Amino acid sequence: MELRSKPASREQAGSFPAEAVKRKPYWLKHWQIYSMVLPGLIYFILFKYIPLSGVIIAFQDYSVFTGIFGSSFVGLNHFHNLFTYPEFLRVLKNTLLISIYQIVLGFPAPIALAMLMNEVRKMFFKRAVQTVLYLPHFISWVIVGGLVINFLSPSSGMVNDFLKWLGKEPVFFMQEPNYFRSIVVTSGIWKEVGWGTIIYLAALAGINPELYESAEVDGAGKLKQAFSITLPSLLPTIMVLLLLRVGHVLDLGFEQIYMLLNPLVTETGEVLDTYIYRIGLLGGQYSYTTAIGLFKSLVGVILVVGANQLSKKTTGNSIY
Template identity: 55%
Template sequence: MASKIQASDQVGYRAVTKKSLLSFMWKYKALYLISLPGIIYFIIFKYVPLLGSVIAFQDYNMFQGFTGSKWVGLEHFKRMFAHYDFLNILKNTLLLGLYDLIIAFPAPIVLALLLNELRLVLYKRILQTVVYMPHFLSWVIVAGIGVGVLSPSTGIVNHFIQWLGHEPIYFLGEESYIRSVLIGSGIWRDSGYGTIIYLAALAGINPDLYEAAEVDGANRWRQTISITLPSLLPTIMILFLLHIGKFLDLGFERVYVFLNPLNQNSGEILDTYIYKAGLQGQQYSYTTAIGLFKSLVGLVLIVIGNIFSKKTTGESLY
C-alpha cells in the first residue's frame, strides 16, 4: 500500500513539474523564439557533424559510407603516435599553445586597462577603433603585411636593423623566428578586439570604490591592483577557461599562411598537418582520429581548469 502511494506521489510530482515547465516556457515564449535560430544552428552545424567522428574507428570509404566501411578500432590512433614526425608536430602545437596562453592571452587585459585610463573621450574612441580594425582582416592579408614588414630587403624591421649596423634577418626563412612571428601577428590582429569584453567589465565597476580609495590616499596603480583587477577576475577566469579549451586549436589559416619549407619544422602544427594528410592526402579516418585527440585534450584541460577555478576563485563554466 505504501509503495502504491509513493508511486502515485511520484506521478503527481512529474505532472506538476511538466506543467510548470510548460507554463514557464509559454511565459517566456518570445525569448525562446528569438533563441531558436541559434539552437538550430548549433544542432545542424555542431552536433549533427559529431556523428561523423565514427570514421576515426573505421577504414572509411566515401563510396561505402559509414555503414559499409570496415571497422578498425584504434588502428588510426596507433598510427598517429607511430608517425615519424607526429611528436615534433605535437611539440610545435603545444609550444605555440603555451606561448599563446602566456603572452597573447594577457595582452587584451593590459590593453583594456590602458584604454580605460584615457580621459579624452575622442582620443579614446579613435584609439579603440584603430586597435579593433586588424581583427577584421583575413589572415591572408595579415600574412601579406607581415611578409612586407619582415622582408630582408624591403621590410621596415630590417631597415631598422641595418641602421643599427647589423645584417638583415630573414625572419620567415629561419626556424627560430617562426613561433615569434605567429604569436606576434596573433596579438596584433586579435588583442584589440579582445578588449571589448574587458572594457565592458570595467564599465560595470562601481565608481564609489575608486572614490573611497582616493580618499584613503591610494594612487592609480594601487587602485588597479586592489579594485580593478579583483573586479575583472571573474571575467578573466571565464575567458581563460574558454581559452584553454582550445589549447591545441590554434587555427589553420593563422599558421598555414606563414609556413614555407624553411620554417616548416618549427611551424607545422596539428591543424596544418590535418589539412595536408586529410584533404590533400585523402586520409579521412586518420585525420579524424587526430581531430578527436585534439578534442579530448581540450576537454580534459577545460574540466581540470574548471575544477581548479571553482576551488580557488569560485568562478566556473558549470
Template identity: 90%
Template sequence: MELRKNSTAPEPAVSIPVTVSKRKPYWYKHWQIYSMVLPGLIYFVLFKYIPLTGVVIAFQDYNVFNGIFGSKLVGLKHFYNLFTYPEFLRVLKNTLLISIYQIVLGFPAPIALAMLMNEVRRMFFKRTIQTVLYLPHFLSWVIVGGLVINFLSPSSGMVNDILRWMGKEPVFFMQEPGYFRSIVVISAIWKEVGWGTIIYLAALAGINPELYEAAEVDGAGKLKQAFSITLPSLLPTIMVLLLLRVGNVLDLGFEQIYMLLNPLVTETGEIIDTYIYRIGLLGGQYSYTTAIGLFKSLVGVILVVGANQLSKKTTGNSIY
C-alpha cells in the same frame, strides 16, 4: 386522518458540470521568445550534432567509395598510430608550444591595454585609440599574413630597412625556423589585442568609482589601486575567459599558420590544423585525421572540466 405532504420540502439538488481550464505550458505562453531561439537550435543540430555521427570513421579504414557502412572497422588502430608516428609528436609539440606562448604573452595583453585605456580621460583621444586598435580584427589573415611577410622581407621590408640603417645585415625572418613562433605570437597579439579589450573595458565600467576615491583618500597611488581594486574586480571575467582559452589549447586556427608557413620552417611551425589539412584533405587519410580531431576534442573537454574544477576550488569562479 390523511397526512398531507409538506409543500416546503427542499427539492433535490441538480449537479451543474464545472469546466476546469487547463493551465497552458510555459513554452506555449512565451512562444515568441522560443521562436527566436529556434534558428540557433536548428543550426547547432544540423551543423554540430548530426555531423558527430561521422566520428565513426575514426574507428574504420574509411573508403570514399564504400562509405561509412561499407568500410572496415579497425578499432583503435588510428589512435595507436597517433602516438607512434614521430611526425605527429613533432606537430603536437609545436602546437602546445605556440599555444602556451600565446596564453602567457597574449592573454594578459588585452587586460593591460584595457587598464591603460581606462585611465585616459580625453574621450576623443580614447575613441581614436580604440578605433585604431580594433581595426586589425576585421582584417582577414590573408591580408595580415601578407602585411607580415612584406614587413619582414629581406629586400624591401621595413624591419630590415631599419637594420640596414643601423649598419647590420638583413635577416631572413620568414625563412628562419627560430623566428617563426615569435612571429606567429606577435602577429596574433597585434591583430586581436584591441578586440579583446572590449570585454575588459565593459567590466571596468562596472567598478564602483567610490572605491578609487576612498583609495585616493587613503593615499594609494595608481599602481596600488590597480592591484588592490582593478585586478580583483576583473578576476571573475579573467577566469571565465582563461577557462575558455584553455579549452582551445590545441586549436590555434588554420588561417594564420597556413598563411605564414613555408617549407623552410615546417619543422617548428606546422601545427595540428595544418597537419590535418596536409595529411587528411590532400593525402586522403580521412580516418587518421578524424582520429586526430577526436583526440583534440577530448583533450579540450578534459582541460575545460579540470581547469573549471580547479578554479572553483581556488577562486570560487567557474563557467558552470
C-alpha cells in the same frame, strides 16, 4: 428597504476553481522570445550535432568509394598510430608550444590594454584609439599574412630597413625556424588584442567609482589601485575567459599558420590544423585525421573540466 441579491457562486456563474484552470506552459506563453533562439538551435543541430555521427570513421579504414557502411572496422588502430608516428609527436609539440606562448603572452595583453584605455579621460581620443585597435580584427588573415611577410622582407621590409640603418645585416625572418613561433604569437596579438579589450572594458565599467575615490583618500596611487581594486574586480571575467581559452589549447586556427608557413620553417611551425589539412584533405587519410580531431576534442574537454574544478576550489569562480 433595498433588497440586494446574493452574489452567485463560481460554480453558478460558470467559472471553475483556480486549481482547475489549466495554465499555459511558460515556453508557450513566451513563444516570441523562444522563437528567437530557434535559428541558433537549428544551426547547432545541423552543423554541430548531426556531423558528430561522422566520428565513426575514426574507427574505420574509411574509403570514399565504399562509404561509412562499406568501410572495414579497425578499432583503435588509428589512435595507436597517433603516438607512434614521430611526425605527429613533432606537430603536437609545436602546437603545445605556440599555444602556451599565446596564453602566457597574448592572454594578458588585452587586460593590460583595457586597463590603460580605462584611464583615458578624453572621450574623443579614447574612441579614436579604440577604433584603430579594433580594426585589425576585421582584416582577413590573408591580408595580415601578406603584411607580415612584407614587413619582414629582407629586401624591402621595414624591419630590415631599420636594421640596415643600424649597420647590421638583413635577417631572413620568414625563413628562420627559430623566429617563426615569435612571429605567429606577435602577429596574433597585434590582430586580436583590440577586439579582446571589449569584454574587459565592459567589466571595468561596472566597477563602483567610489572604490577608487576611497583609495585616493587613503593615499593609494594608480598602480596600487590597479592591483587592489581593478584586477580583483576583473578576476571573475578573467577566469571565465581563461577557462574557455584552455579548452582550445590544441586549436590554434588554420588560417594564420597556413598563411605564414613555408617549407623552410615546417619543422617548428606546422601545427595540428595544418597537419590535418595536409594529411587528411590533400593526402586522403580521412580516418587518421578524424582520429586526430577526436583526440583534440577529448583533450579540450578534459582540460576545461579539470581547470574549471581547480578554479572553483582556488578562486571560487567557474563556468558551471
